Amino acid sequence: MTVKKAGKKAIRVGIWGLGRAGWGMHCPELDRFKDEFEVVAGCDIDQSRVDELLARYPKAKGYTDGCKFLADKNIELVSVAVRSPQHADYAIRALEAGKMVFLEKPIAISPKGLKALEAAVAKYPGKLFFRQNRRFETCFNHVQELIHSGILGDVYEIKLCRHGFEFRDDWQTLMECGGGQLNNWGPHLIDHGLRLLDSPLKSVWGDLKTVAALGDAEDHLKIILKGENGRLVDIEISGGVALPSPVYAVYGNRGSLVSEDEQDIRLKYLDPNQKAPTHKANPATPPRGGFGGTVHPKWIRKTIMAEPSNGWSMVDIYHALYQTIREGKAFPVKPEEALDVLRVILEVKKQNPAYPVTADEFEKATLASTRSSRSTRR
Ligand SMILES: NC(=O)c1ccc[n+]([C@@H]2O[C@H](COP(=O)([O-])OP(=O)(O)OC[C@H]3O[C@@H](n4cnc5c(N)ncnc54)[C@H](O)[C@@H]3O)[C@@H](O)[C@H]2O)c1
16 A cells, blocks of 8 residues: 655546556556545546546546536546547547647658647647657666766767567557557657757668558658767667567767667776877778787777666656656756657658648548547537
8 A cells, every 4th residue: 555645635636548558557547656646537528448547546527528527626636548540639628628738759741730839838828748758768767877978989970779560450550540660669769859959859760661560651760860979879770670679779989889688788988087089091002910909999888778867767757747746946858859759750750641731631641540539529
């Protein structure tokens, strides 16, 4: 049993969408911080899922009707975890109903959604929070810290990969449902990439393919972000790669790091006492023998556990939200950063003509799922 700590005023949450994310991720994450959050309501079009919520949180109220859910005065914060095409619309409806909102990724999937969220951020300052939860990923934070420590020298290229091979066949593989890896895993790694650039974004290039998934949306993508500082971030997300590449690879002019699994980080970098050679390259014919330089690198090699000094892990995001709402601490994900992630996603879609580009085309492509959401707007 969790004992409530004195002095804490729990935030009263309503979860909208009780599926793999709402039920499977939000509920356990909220349960970790029972003195900071109380699940007071849930809404899902599936009554059996609402019943499960009521069994888990006996004091909560359950809804299948979105309007009745939003009219519940006891809810302070709405966590939006329905399917992706409804995100922007539902977040704005909750803001209009006077709630704070914690919005799942992708925060929107169309230019129209982007515009609506830009307006909402301006209209409701401090009320709309974006759930870029991989910002809290342990390995990401440690990799960022190692880059900033300077031991790898000037970092010129970073590779971010999430590879797997699956004959995936759920709605996340269908364009009409807002599926595809760009909308699904894209927000996580694009957010990491934009942070790791350490510079304003200069250019974006992206390519989308369907390899193994059974829907029509992409399950393999490559995106290259280039910073104004010249640094490249090369992102690959795939459900069609049978032999996965490391999750993180960072190249600097004094060393590299690699993480295969987000748990251990392997480092090979120049001894900090070794100065970079300053002599010029020699155009004369070299002596026979080796092909390398005349100065030999003195390496330090080590493997460390991913343990960033901020101690963050992904399941801490709700705690950070509490600190923001109740204690006035800045939320680590700034609204403009989340909107930038969406801008990159939309740019990559624009570069891939097989995917919807204009607002009208987005509307058409997401019509089926939007229609089903309207039917619940009672
Ligand atoms: N941040 C993360 O790490 C993370 C992880 C997984 C999923 N997600 C995001 O969460 C969202 C949901 O994904 P999921 O895998 O849980 O989907 P899901 O299909 O498993 O769950 C969606 C739930 O919403 C309900 N629902 C659908 N339409 C509704 C409506 N109009 N009103 C109320 N309830 C409705 C469904 O019945 C279902 O229970 C997606 O946008 C996905 O991108 C985020």
